[in-house]
Amino acid sequence: MSDAPRRRRHDPGRRDRLIDAALRVIAEKGxxxxxxxxxxxxxxxxxxxxxxxxxxxxxxxAEAFTRHANAxxxxxxxxxxxxxTREEAIDAVVDLAGSPGDILLAVELYVAAARDxxxxxxxQAWMQRSRRALEQHFDPTTAxxxxxxxxGLVLHSALSTDPMTPEQVRHAVERYLR
Amino acid sequence: MSDAPRRRRHDPGRRDRLIDAALRVIAEKGxxxxxxxxxxxxxxxxxxxxxxxxxxxxxxxAEAFTRHANAxxxxxxxxxxxxxTREEAIDAVVDLAGSPGDILLAVELYVAAARDxxxxxxxQAWMQRSRRALEQHFDPTTAxxxxxxxxGLVLHSALSTDPMTPEQVRHAVERYLR
Amino acid sequence: MSDAPRRRRHDPGRRDRLIDAALRVIAEKGxxxxxxxxxxxxxxxxxxxxxxxxxxxxxxxAEAFTRHANAxxxxxxxxxxxxxTREEAIDAVVDLAGSPGDILLAVELYVAAARDxxxxxxxQAWMQRSRRALEQHFDPTTAxxxxxxxxGLVLHSALSTDPMTPEQVRHAVERYLR
Amino acid sequence: MSDAPRRRRHDPGRRDRLIDAALRVIAEKGxxxxxxxxxxxxxxxxxxxxxxxxxxxxxxxAEAFTRHANAxxxxxxxxxxxxxTREEAIDAVVDLAGSPGDILLAVELYVAAARDxxxxxxxQAWMQRSRRALEQHFDPTTAxxxxxxxxGLVLHSALSTDPMTPEQVRHAVERYLR
DNA sequence: AATGAATGAGTATTCATTCAT
DNA sequence: TATGAATGAATACTCATTCAT
Numbered sequence: 001m002s003d004a005p006r007r008r009r010h011d012p013g014r015r016d017r018l019i020d021a022a023l024r025v026i027a028e029k030g031x032x033x034x035x036x037x038x039x040x041x042x043x044x045x046x047x048x049x050x051x052x053x054x055x056x057x058x059x060x061x062a063e064a065f066t067r068h069a070n071a072x073x074x075x076x077x078x079x080x081x082x083x084x085t086r087e088e089a090i091d092a093v094v095d096l097a098g099s100p101g102d103i104l105l106a107v108e109l110y111v112a113a114a115r116d117x118x119x120x121x122x123x124q125a126w127m128q129r130s131r132r133a134l135e136q137h138f139d140p141t142t143a144x145x146x147x148x149x150x151x152g153l154v155l156h157s158a159l160s161t162d163p164m165t166p167e168q169v170r171h172a173v174e175r176y177l178r
Numbered sequence: 179m180s181d182a183p184r185r186r187r188h189d190p191g192r193r194d195r196l197i198d199a200a201l202r203v204i205a206e207k208g209x210x211x212x213x214x215x216x217x218x219x220x221x222x223x224x225x226x227x228x229x230x231x232x233x234x235x236x237x238x239x240a241e242a243f244t245r246h247a248n249a250x251x252x253x254x255x256x257x258x259x260x261x262x263t264r265e266e267a268i269d270a271v272v273d274l275a276g277s278p279g280d281i282l283l284a285v286e287l288y289v290a291a292a293r294d295x296x297x298x299x300x301x302q303a304w305m306q307r308s309r310r311a312l313e314q315h316f317d318p319t320t321a322x323x324x325x326x327x328x329x330g331l332v333l334h335s336a337l338s339t340d341p342m343t344p345e346q347v348r349h350a351v352e353r354y355l356r
Numbered sequence: 357m358s359d360a361p362r363r364r365r366h367d368p369g370r371r372d373r374l375i376d377a378a379l380r381v382i383a384e385k386g387x388x389x390x391x392x393x394x395x396x397x398x399x400x401x402x403x404x405x406x407x408x409x410x411x412x413x414x415x416x417x418a419e420a421f422t423r424h425a426n427a428x429x430x431x432x433x434x435x436x437x438x439x440x441t442r443e444e445a446i447d448a449v450v451d452l453a454g455s456p457g458d459i460l461l462a463v464e465l466y467v468a469a470a471r472d473x474x475x476x477x478x479x480q481a482w483m484q485r486s487r488r489a490l491e492q493h494f495d496p497t498t499a500x501x502x503x504x505x506x507x508g509l510v511l512h513s514a515l516s517t518d519p520m521t522p523e524q525v526r527h528a529v530e531r532y533l534r
Numbered sequence: 535m536s537d538a539p540r541r542r543r544h545d546p547g548r549r550d551r552l553i554d555a556a557l558r559v560i561a562e563k564g565x566x567x568x569x570x571x572x573x574x575x576x577x578x579x580x581x582x583x584x585x586x587x588x589x590x591x592x593x594x595x596a597e598a599f600t601r602h603a604n605a606x607x608x609x610x611x612x613x614x615x616x617x618x619t620r621e622e623a624i625d626a627v628v629d630l631a632g633s634p635g636d637i638l639l640a641v642e643l644y645v646a647a648a649r650d651x652x653x654x655x656x657x658q659a660w661m662q663r664s665r666r667a668l669e670q671h672f673d674p675t676t677a678x679x680x681x682x683x684x685x686g687l688v689l690h691s692a693l694s695t696d697p698m699t700p701e702q703v704r705h706a707v708e709r710y711l712r
Numbered sequence: 713a714a715t716g717a718a719t720g721a722g723t724a725t726t727c728a729t730t731c732a733t
Numbered sequence: 734t735a736t737g738a739a740t741g742a743a744t745a746c747t748c749a750t751t752c753a754t
Binding site for chain 1: 207208210227282285286288292293301302325326328330333334338339346350352354
């Protein structure tokens with residue numbers, strides 16, 4: 001709306017805002033449609049700014065996905081850390097398995113990671129953290145299995161035309177954990 | 179590399195071969211790098227042939243993914259149909275959950291489907307068939323849950339640096355089904 | 357609507373119908389968008405039929421424009437030939453100058469003729485015939501001048517947002533001819 | 535032909551030169567043959583420069599035709615504004631009606647405008663200005679009629695194998711205006 | 713006689729990246 | 734430090750025309 005010729009030669013934190021913008025673009029349009037131009041447009045900065053702050057598109061993606069993975073893992077962590085009993089831990093798992101959240105971003109990451117080792121590290125660290133979080137309440141084998149179950153439940157819910165109801169999710173989880 | 183003036187004006191089944199080539203390219207390079215040129219190169223046909231047989235790149239992708247989904251579902255079906263007892267059905271599930279197969283193709287499809295309704299139908303039909311196949315041996319609720327579990331196990335195995343061993347997969351499945 | 361695999365191996369008059377189809381396409385989409393494919397589609401014949409009946413796109417355009425020019429000149433001729441007195445001749449001119457008819461086709465022809473000598477002959481023959489028709493009632497100098505006036509009036513009417521009313525056209529013509 | 539590694543990274547006014555080049559190409563080859571490549575070649579700039587400065591071919595055409603229409607209207611205006619008496623005004627009209635100038639560009643514009651509303655505005659503004667210029671010397675009705683007459687005379691002169699002589703043009707105009 | 717398949721040249725457009733200012 | 738201009742490689746797609754059947 002503002003027509004003012006926005007002059008912002010000094011703008012600390014711009015790099016940061018660019019990463020957020022990138023994440024928004026990935027979520028909305030997909031990695032394939034994530035271009036320098038689009039990110040710059042969304043962040044409302046000149047195109048040249050992109051290559052000033054990042055040496056390549058890959059760097060942008062890596063930073064964006066890293067940020068997302070960290071945020072998602074933080075959430076996972078916190079939700080599980082808040083549980084005091086095994087019952088509460090199960091409740092947490094049901095919650096996490098039932099909220100598709102940004103599964104799309106995760107899947108975009110998986111695809112991108114298949115061709116970029118740098119991103120593979122991001123997914124692995126993420127999986128690592130999920131497992132550690134589950135191990136606060138379950139033995140390592142169970143943690144690993146439940147982690148996979150959650151992934152499958154979230155994924156199928158996101159893709160399905162009739163996603164599972166919360167009760168159905170709970171049923172699946174409890175069958176496993178009780 | 180071949181300098182032979184390859185004359186192949188009459189080539190029935192070319193469309194078919196192009197779809198196969200597309201699938202190979204998707205698997206190897208990803209949807210993002212799947213271009214008319216690359217497919218034509220792999221199939222060893224002139225570029226113009228691509229747009230003669232398909233009206234758009236989307237059509238190519240849709241046909242390729244449809245073929246893949248059908249083949250994968252066929253395999254899933256056959257493996258489960260061969261099982262005579264519940265024990266054998268469990269063996270089949272363990273097998274299917276343990277073979278990453280072309281999980282990469284599946285994930286590429288999920289991402290592509292997120293932005294293309296035509297592809298969404300493909301994924302849904304595929305999920306449908308998986309569930310039906312499982313229902314030959316398990317009640318609908320179980321079938322649905324196991325389907326998600328398999329997806330999660332395959333996905334995590336493919337992404338992980340230390341994928342689950344067959345025994346670990348069996349353990350996860352049996353915990354659920356026994 | 358008919359799904360019948362229309363078999364029409366023997367089809368005299370097809371060439372003719374193709375020329376008509378071409379004319380329709382030119383009028384609707386312009387020469388620039390007049391392609392073999394489009395004409396074949398409109399005429400509901402296979403693409404190969406186009407190059408079977410015409411050796412080049414230029415030939416198609418030449419035939420189509422020739423047909424149109426002849427039809428338009430015929431109309432012009434008849435309208436003027438029907439006039440018995442100078443008064444009736446003036447009425448005829450007013451009529452002709454007031455009906456934009458297919459001026460678009462004419463302008464398309466002018467542009468195409470600028471780059472194709474074959475088409476230039478078509479326009480010249482057309483102009484010739486118009487003048488001859490006017491000479492049935494007016495001296496050669498007047499005929500030529502009125503021919504130009506008609507062209508200008510028709511063209512401006514077609515391009516203008518507020519085209520001249522019939523009365524305005526009559527005023528312009530009578531000022532000249534009375 | 536020049537093999538010099540032409541370094542011209544900084545080139546203010548390039549957009550402007552591109553519009554001029556476009557106009558030259560349209561005049562020489564016609565809108566149909568006016569391509570990004572050809573314009574870039576004529577202006578001696580890399581192809582990519584075209585789409586940097588213009589978002590579409592339509593934009594190029596619109597800018598080029600606008601420039602041409604303005605220049606032509608300027609000329610028309612000046613020629614008529616210079617006339618002090620009705621006699622001189624008639625002389626001016628004779629001049630303008632007798633110089634085919636870039637009638638080809640005008641006709642190309644008419645055709646293009648038939649399919650592009652943006653261009654239609656250009657033709658309408660042009661016609662408007664012509665009429666206003668004529669109204670400096672003639673009443674509105676006369677101005678409008680003479681405008682059409684000029685158009686017809688110029689057009690027929692350009693298309694004819696034996697264009698009118700200046701005397702013939704004068705005869706036509708004076709018959710109308712005297 | 714007629715046509716579906718095939719082809720290669722060409723088109724507009726997009727984009728990551730480079731660079732002069 | 735920051736950026737607008739510039740560039741060349743690549744992409745999807747169109748099309749007149751050729752050709753084997």
